[in-house]
Amino acid sequence: MYDNDLLIVPRERVVKDALIVDRPYTRKRKASEIANDYFSMNYETAGAEGLAVARIVDSNAPKFEFPKRRQNGTKVLNFVTRPEIEMLVIHAEGAYRDWGNATRRDRQLRPNEFCKQRLGLGKIKEKDFLEEYWDNGEKLVKAIKAHAETSKRKNEELLLVDLLK
Structure with a gap:
């Protein structure tokens, strides 16, 4: 969907993986690891209002919260694929x-x-x-x-x- 520019998020606003160039997602699952890798940057540019994390999960996943000191207004959005992809x-x-x-x-x-x-x-x-x-x-x-x-x-x-x- 990303490659075909079908997402509501403009491609230029998608944050790429910290390790693999041009991968528009991360395999990291722990909120603390994501915060460590991505929260050191300022995402409030060109009309963007900060960072939103889109999680694609197969059920109503357990609570996913970033460390309070690192939240910085980040929104977490869970997109559910239930019952199964x-x-x-x-x-x-x-x-x-x-x-x-x-x-x-x-x-x-x-x-x-x-x-x-x-x-x-x-x-x-x-x-x-x-x-x-x-x-x-x-x-x-x-x-x-x-x-x-x-x-x-x-x-x-x-x-x-x-x-x-």
């Missing part, structure tokens, strides 16, 4: 109705198992497969929007669709 593939494949029927028959069926068994996508959890599958930004955006339409959003919950232009 594989639901995007189910939507992209046009299989949402089949998914609904399958889960009525088997309440324990997980999205990744459905993708493997019913859609023949055995490598659904592998990075290389996912990068190739989602190389078309338009396909990903369409799946995210379809998923948002069928998701039951909890009060004030942010979804991936909220990151899109």
Whole structure:
């Protein structure tokens, strides 16, 4: 989504990874590590009002707070991918109705198992497969929007669709 300029955040305002050049995200998970690596800079430039951290999580994640002395007005926004990111593939494949029927028959069926068994996508959890599958930004955006339409959003919950232009 970043590479295709599909996010609501202008590319020039995205803070890159501290270690890998041009990577628009970090793999760090601890608030204290993120604060140490990124909070030494001033982000109040060219109309920006400071730093916002967008976390993409697969559930209502546990509390994520920066050390009080380092917060500096930083906002943390959690974008939830529940029930699972594989639901995007189910939507992209046009299989949402089949998914609904399958889960009525088997309440324990997980999205990744459905993708493997019913859609023949055995490598659904592998990075290389996912990068190739989602190389078309338009396909990903369409799946995210379809998923948002069928998701039951909890009060004030942010979804991936909220990151899109």
